[in-house]
Amino acid sequence: MKLGEIATFLGGRLEGNQDIEITGLAPLDKAQKGDISFLANKKYKKYLTSTQASAVIVPPDIEGLKIAVIRVTNPYLAYARLAQLFYKWPYPFKGVSEKAFVAPSATIGKGVTIYPFAYIDEEAKIGDETIIFPGVYVGPRVKIGQKSIIYANVSILSGCVIGERVIIHSGAVIGSDGFGFATDDKGRHLKIPQMGTVVIEDEVEIGANTAIDRAALGETRIKRGTKVDNLVQIGHNVEVGENSILVAQVGIAGSTKIGNNVVLAGQVGVVGHIQIGNYVQVGAKTGVPKSLPEGARVASGVPAMPYQTYLRTVSLLPKLPELWQRIRNLEKELEDIKQRQDNQDNRE
Numbered sequence: 001m002k003l004g005e006i007a008t009f010l011g012g013r014l015e016g017n018q019d020i021e022i023t024g025l026a027p028l029d030k031a032q033k034g035d036i037s038f039l040a041n042k043k044y045k046k047y048l049t050s051t052q053a054s055a056v057i058v059p060p061d062i063e064g065l066k067i068a069v070i071r072v073t074n075p076y077l078a079y080a081r082l083a084q085l086f087y088k089w090p091y092p093f094k095g096v097s098e099k100a101f102v103a104p105s106a107t108i109g110k111g112v113t114i115y116p117f118a119y120i121d122e123e124a125k126i127g128d129e130t131i132i133f134p135g136v137y138v139g140p141r142v143k144i145g146q147k148s149i150i151y152a153n154v155s156i157l158s159g160c161v162i163g164e165r166v167i168i169h170s171g172a173v174i175g176s177d178g179f180g181f182a183t184d185d186k187g188r189h190l191k192i193p194q195m196g197t198v199v200i201e202d203e204v205e206i207g208a209n210t211a212i213d214r215a216a217l218g219e220t221r222i223k224r225g226t227k228v229d230n231l232v233q234i235g236h237n238v239e240v241g242e243n244s245i246l247v248a249q250v251g252i253a254g255s256t257k258i259g260n261n262v263v264l265a266g267q268v269g270v271v272g273h274i275q276i277g278n279y280v281q282v283g284a285k286t287g288v289p290k291s292l293p294e295g296a297r298v299a300s301g302v303p304a305m306p307y308q309t310y311l312r313t314v315s316l317l318p319k320l321p322e323l324w325q326r327i328r329n330l331e332k333e334l335e336d337i338k339q340r341q342d343n344q345d346n347r348e
Contacts, residue, residue, distance in 0.1 A: 001084070002324060003055050006036065007070045009085070010078045012057065016068025022056050025079070026087050028053065039075035057082075091131075100132075109146065127164065139175070145202065157214065163202035169207040169230070174198050178213040178220075178236025192216060201225075207232060207248070214255075223260075234271065247284075254279060259294065269302075283310070 003017025026035040028044055031053035038057035039045060048056065048065060055068040057075045072078045099116035102108060104118045107126035116137045120126065126138070127146035135153040138144065142156050145164035150156070150189035154168050155257055157175035168174065180192035196215025200222050206212070214220060215237045218239075222228070225243040233251040234240065241254075241260035250264045253272030258264075265284040270276070277294030287302035301308030 002038070003068060003070075006055075006082065010057070010070060010072055010081060011074040012070040012078065014068070014070055016055060020068055024085060026053065028056070036082070038075045038079040040079065091133075097179075115152075121158075133170075145191060147251050151208075160198045160200070160214070162200045163204065163224070165203045166200055167205040169206060169208040169210075170198075171205050173211045174200065175207070175214045176211055180216050180236065180254075196236070198222075201242075204228070207345065213238075213254075241278065259286075281307075283307070 001022050002018060003012060003016065003022055006022060007014035007018070021034065022036045023034040026032065026037055028037045028039065028047035028051045031037045031050060032052050033054055035053045036055045036057065037051060037053040038060070038291045039048065039062065045300065046055065048062070053067065054314070055070065056065065056347045057070045057072060057078050058065070059075055060071050060073065062069070066154045066232050093115060094113050096102065096108065096112065096114040097116040100114045100118040101317040102114065102120045103122040103124065105122045107125040109126055109130065111129040112126050114120065114135040115132060117134045118132045120132070120138045121140040124138045124142045125139055126132065127148065129146055129149045130144055130150070132138065132150050133152040136150050137155045138160040139156060139160070141159045142162070143246040144150070145166065147164055148166040148167050149160055151170045153170050155173045156162065157226070160175040168327070175198045177194040180194060181189040183189050184194060192200050194214050194216050194320055196218045197222045198212050198214050201208040201224040204222050204227070206228045210228055212220060212222065212234045213236040218237060220234065220236055220238050222234070222240045223242040226240050226245070229248040231249050232246050235252055235254035236257070237255040238252050239244070240258040241262065243260055243310050244258055244262040246264050247266045249267045252258065252270045255273045256270055256271070259276055259278035261279050262269070263281045265282060267285045268282050270288045274288070274291040276292045277290070277296065278297045281297045282288060282304065283299040286298060286304045288298070289303045293296065297307035298304035299307045305313070
């Protein structure tokens with residue numbers, strides 16, 4: 001692909017030979033002739049002078065480069081768009097394998113690929129051009145929209161609804177029972193049947209070995225465009241808004257509502273029955289014990305605290321031994337003053 005064509009596609013400003021042939025993408029320190037690279041993080045700026053790339057995507061303020069550049073406002077977004085052009089689907093198999101089980105009452109759309117040893121249960125519906133990999137279980141009455149990709153060993157249990165262009169990575173379980181029990185007077189835990197479902201809206205991506213529990217009643221819902229990392233647990237009746245990001249090992253307890261464009265960093269734990277507003281950002285390893293208003297930024301710690309408070313707290317941590325000693329010294333001085341005062345009073 002010509003460099004000029006790439007600049008036009010990205011809507012960037014080209015500085016250099018538009019006829020340079022680009023054959024691949026590579027990081028700055030690994031790129032070779034024919035590759036295009038990008039600078040999204042300034043800490044990698046040092047590689048700009050030594051890279052062997054034929055061209056680099058850079059922000060507008062980078063100057064003095066001797067190779068061809070495409071200037072864009074957001075190089076990382078430009079890289080993401082360009083990567084989609086260069087990406088080659090590595091799985092050539094197409095069609096429905098004779099070694100897959102497809103129930104007679106299931107509905108299979110046009111251009112669907114079903115690999116060997118997948119199991120499509122009764123009354124399931126698979127949308128056009130969807131791909132089902134080996135070992136996938138699609139339960140009864142499950143609906144999967146068009147152009148979705150369900151990777152190996154995913155389980156989608158009865159009645160769940162998966163939207164269009166959804167990606168579910170290996171080992172994920174959609175629609176497992178919510179963790180619902182009632183305890184009797186003898187301490188025994190009575191299982192509450194989980195009679196609801198899970199709805200995954202369009203363009204959601206779900207990471208490997210993630211579990212999304214079905215609702216006790218009603219539905220657990222992940223809204224359009226949300227991205228869920230690996231090893232995330234989403235409890236029953238949870239609602240996650242649009243375009244949110246849940247990073248690895250996040251755990252959300254039942255009946256909590258997460259707003260739009262929320263970011264929960266790695267290992268965040270959220271209690272049940274609370275609400276997290278739109279555009280909230282929660283730092284890694286934070287325990288969230290109560291509702292958070294729209295736009296809140298809370299940082300690492302249990303429980304969560306406002307981000308600026310967290311920064312001040314962290315800055316004080318190295319000084320704590322010194323501060324503690326000063327407090328002890330002040331306490332000792334006060335004790336000495338009190339003792340002298342008591343002695344004075346006794347003499348009088």
